C-alpha cells in the first residue's frame with residue numbers, strides 16, 4: 001500500500017517576484033518505508049515536507065496520504081487529518097517545559113478524544129518504556145537532556161499511532177549516540193510496526209542507512 005503519493009507538485013514563493021521553489025515533484029512512498037530527504041541548503045526540502053505535512057496548502061498538484069487525497073481539504077479537515085494520521089518530530093522538540101513528560105506525550109491524544117484519559121496515560125507510559133525512559137514519567141520536560149527530550153518528542157508523535165511519521169532534522173541537535181538511538185527507533189517503527197518514516201536530514205550517514213534517499217536539487221528531484 002502507498003503511504004504517500006505526490007503528483008506533479010509545483011510551489012512558488014512571491015518575494016518581489018515569482019520564484020519557483022518546487023518543480024514537478026513526483027514520487028510515491030510505500031507503507032513501512034524509512035525515507036530520507038536530502039539536498040543542499042535551499043534545495044526545497046523543508047518546503048516539501050511542509051506540503052507533505054498538509055500544513056501548507058498553497059501549491060499546484062496533488063498529495064495523497066494513506067489513500068486519502070488531502071489536496072483541496074479545508075483547514076479544519078486537515079487539522080483533524082494530521083492529528084489522526086501524521087506524527088511530527090522536529091529538530092527542536094517543542095515540549096512544554098512545565099508539563100511532565102507523560103503530560104507532554106498525552107496532549108495529541110487528549111485532543112483527538114478517541115480514548116479515555118486512563119487509556120491514553122497508560123499508552124504514554126508504555127511509549128516512554130519503549131524508548132528506554134521508564135521511571136522518568138513525572139519529570140518536567142525542562143529537566144531532561146536534549147537526547148531524552150527528542151525521545152519524548154518521538155513518543156508524543158507516536159501517541160495516536162500515526163501511519164506516517166515526518167521529521168524535519170529529527171536528529172539535528174543530537175550527538176552521535178542519541179542520533180543512533182533515534183535512528184534505531186525509526187527503523188524499528190518502519191520495519192516492525194509498518195509505520196512510514198519521512199525525514200529531512202543533513203546527516204549523510206543517517207540518510208545512507210535509511211531504506212531510501214530522495215534527493216532534491218534546486219527544487220527538482222534528482223534521485224529517488
Ligand SMILES: Nc1ncnc2c1ncn2[C@@H]1O[C@H](COP(=O)(O)OP(=O)(O)OP(=O)(O)O)[C@@H](O)[C@H]1O
Nearest residue numbers: 013014015021039040041042043044045046047048
Ligand atoms: N516563506 C518563504 N518565502 C519566500 N521564500 C522562501 C520561503 N521559505 C523558503 N523560501 C525559499 O525557498 C527555497 C527553499 O527553501 P527550503 O527552506 O525549503 O530549503 P531547504 O532545502 O530546506 O534548506 P535548509 O537545508 O537550509 O533547511 C530557498 O531559496 C528559500 O530561501
